[in-house]
Amino acid sequence: MKKHLLLVLAVFAAAAVSAAPLRQPNPIRQHGKEEGMMLDLNKITLGTLNDVEEKKQYLSTVQLEKQRIQNYLLRQVYENAYTLYRRGDYQRAQEMAQTILSIDPNFTQASTLAKQASHMGAYGTTSEAEVIEAKFQEANRMYDSGRLVEANEKLDEILTIQPYNSKALSWKKRIDQDIAQEYSRRGNVAYDEQDYQRALDNWYNALLIRKDDPALVNKIAQTENLLRKQQVKDAMEEAMNYYNQGRFTESYAVFERITKIQPGDTRVQKYMSQLKDEIAQSYFTAGNNSFNIQKYDSAISYWTNAKKWGADAAYMDRLIKKARDAKEAALRRKQEAARKAAESAEQPEEEPIEDPLETVTIEGDATGQLQPGTSGAVLGPDGNTVTQGIGGAATRVSAEASAASRQKYIEGLDAFNQDDYERAREAWIVAKQLDPGNTDADMGLRKVEELTGIR
Numbered sequence: 001m002k003k004h005l006l007l008v009l010a011v012f013a014a015a016a017v018s019a020a021p022l023r024q025p026n027p028i029r030q031h032g033k034e035e036g037m038m039l040d041l042n043k044i045t046l047g048t049l050n051d052v053e054e055k056k057q058y059l060s061t062v063q064l065e066k067q068r069i070q071n072y073l074l075r076q077v078y079e080n081a082y083t084l085y086r087r088g089d090y091q092r093a094q095e096m097a098q099t100i101l102s103i104d105p106n107f108t109q110a111s112t113l114a115k116q117a118s119h120m121g122a123y124g125t126t127s128e129a130e131v132i133e134a135k136f137q138e139a140n141r142m143y144d145s146g147r148l149v150e151a152n153e154k155l156d157e158i159l160t161i162q163p164y165n166s167k168a169l170s171w172k173k174r175i176d177q178d179i180a181q182e183y184s185r186r187g188n189v190a191y192d193e194q195d196y197q198r199a200l201d202n203w204y205n206a207l208l209i210r211k212d213d214p215a216l217v218n219k220i221a222q223t224e225n226l227l228r229k230q231q232v233k234d235a236m237e238e239a240m241n242y243y244n245q246g247r248f249t250e251s252y253a254v255f256e257r258i259t260k261i262q263p264g265d266t267r268v269q270k271y272m273s274q275l276k277d278e279i280a281q282s283y284f285t286a287g288n289n290s291f292n293i294q295k296y297d298s299a300i301s302y303w304t305n306a307k308k309w310g311a312d313a314a315y316m317d318r319l320i321k322k323a324r325d326a327k328e329a330a331l332r333r334k335q336e337a338a339r340k341a342a343e344s345a346e347q348p349e350e351e352p353i354e355d356p357l358e359t360v361t362i363e364g365d366a367t368g369q370l371q372p373g374t375s376g377a378v379l380g381p382d383g384n385t386v387t388q389g390i391g392g393a394a395t396r397v398s399a400e401a402s403a404a405s406r407q408k409y410i411e412g413l414d415a416f417n418q419d420d421y422e423r424a425r426e427a428w429i430v431a432k433q434l435d436p437g438n439t440d441a442d443m444g445l446r447k448v449e450e451l452t453g454i455r
Contacts, residue, residue, distance in 0.1 A: 070103070070104075071104075074100050074103060074104055074107060074110075077096055077099070077100055078096075078097070078100055078107070078109060078110055078113070080096065081093045081096035081097050081100070081110070081113060082113060084096065085113060085116070085117050085120075090117040090118070090120045091117075093113065093117040094113075094114050094117035094118050097110045097111070097113045097114035097117060098114050101114065108153075108156070108160075109156075109160045112156075112157045112160040112161070113160060113161075116131065116160075116161050119131060128161070131161070132158055132161065132162065132165070135154055135155075135157055135158050136158065136167070136168075136171075138154055139151045139154035139155050139158075139171065142154060143175065148175055148178055148179050148182065149179065151175055152172060152175045152176070152179065155168050155171055155172045155175065156172075159172070176209045177209070177210075179209060180205075180206040180209035180210045181206075183202045183203065183205040183206035183209075184202070184203065184206045184210075184216065186198075186202040187199045187200070187201075187202035187203040187206065187219075190202060191219075191223060196223050196226050196227040196230060197227060199223055200220060200223055200224065200227065203216060203219060203220050203223070204220065207220065228261055228262060231261050232258055232261055232262050232265075235254055235255075235257055235258045235261070236258065236268075238254050239251045239254035239255050239258070239271070240410060242254060243275070243410065244406060244407065244410060248275060248278060248279045248282065249279060251275060252272060252275050252276065252279065255268055255271055255272045255275065256272070259272075267417050267418065270417045271417060274413070274417075276309055276310050277310065279309045280306045280309035280310045280311040281306075281311075283302045283303070283305040283306035283309060283311070284302070284303065284306040284311055284316075286298075286302040287299045287300075287301075287302030287303040287306060287319065287323075290302060291319075291322075291323055291326070294326075294330065296323045296324070296326055296327035296330075297327070299319075299323045300320050300323050300324065303316045303319050303320050303323070304316070304320065401434045401435055402434075402435050404434050405431045405432075405434035405435035405438045405441070406431075406435075406438070408427050408428070408430045408431035408434065408441075409427070409428060409431045409438060409440045409441050409444070411427040412424040412425070412426075412427030412428040412431065412441070412444055413444070415427060416444065416447075416448070421448050421451060421452050424444065424448060425445065425448045425452075428441040428444045428445050428448070429441075429445070432445070
């Protein structure tokens with residue numbers, strides 16, 4: 001439907017241009033044609049794009065280009081409609097304005113022109129001054145009642161009919177300043193309430209009008225910095241809460257979000273590196289446990305995830321092959337047992353053959369590096385942890401002591417990441433006293449000993 005309407009617009013535009021408009025004609029493009037503004041979709045194919053996101057971005061670019069061209073054409077047709085209006089051809093001006101609105105209902109100038117052309121067609125050219133005066137009076141009433149935006153819109157209607165009306169231009173400038181002042185006031189109130197995002201929203205609206213206000217630009221820059229610090233602080237608390245609950249992958253995702261807010265934060269990068277190692281180690285341990293109870297598919301899935309999180313790829317590939325071989329061997333044994341059972345169907349049923357348990361010995365960790373924070377917790381299928389003690393046995397401490405020990409470990413980790421090794425050592429010693437089975441604190445203390453030589 002829009003294609004047909006654009007063809008109609010092109011006909012209108014051609015007719016209007018041939019009618020020798022009163023105003024100066026628009027400059028003619030010397031290089032290229034209008035259709036050259038379009039992307040050549042026959043020459044550029046989506047097959048050369050690498051992934052779904054690139055294809056989405058490309059299609060979005062195409063849509064934006066089409067919208068830009070449509071807006072350009074509508075603006076050209078509007079200029080011709082206005083020319084017809086000034087020449088007194090109200091019927092054709094109204095028809096062209098209505099055609100524009102059928103494509104873009106939000107084209108406010110076309111809406112105003114259509115109404116005015118209809119009015120002038122009914123009452124004649126002598127009533128234009130009366131229409132303008134009535135709109136001025138309405139704008140004045142709105143301004144006096146504090147309805148600044150609506151008063152501004154009414155002035156826009158006047159300027160649609162008479163673009164160089166000095167009175168309307170003067171009023172509009174004054175109202176724009178009043179609107180900017182109100183946005184600035186609202187921003188100040190929000191800032192005092194420490195609602196920095198709302199303050200910025202209002203100040204940016206004011207800046208659209210007061211483009212050359214250095215004081216406003218400075219306030220925005222300072223508040224952007226405060227908002228960024230507030231967002232980082234809140235996100236750090238969220239990430240540490242996830243970590244304390246054993247929800248490692250969610251904690252890592254929050255840290256990633258922090259790097260987008262504040263790139264280059266070395267403290268966050270340290271957390272992410274240690275957390276990534278811990279996730280890899282947890283998947284590695286979970287894969288080992290699954291293998292030991294002959295859940296080979298789960299073991300393969302866990303070790304594959306461990307590899308994604310940075311575990312030694314060659315080692316994980318060997319374990320995955322071992323699990324696949326064990327799965328095939330178990331399947332062959334079952335098939336052989338079924339065949340023998342079928343051959344001796346008339347004989348008494350034999351006891352089912354059980355697969356021998358095969359174990360994997362863990363040496364070090366999945367990444368080949370000892371890092372503070374590499375615990376004996378394992379990840380479940382949802383990426384969260386299942387608490388496990390040393391050697392697979394549950395540590396016999398109260399829940400309160402275990403939680404307090406974990407909190408002390410996190411305090412020590414925070415100090416360690418700030419290179420405050422003495423405070424980290426003290427926190428991890430307390431963590432060990434609360435829960436002797438806290439392997440995280442053990443590894444942290446060993447790392448501090450390596451770095452400082454203090455036992």
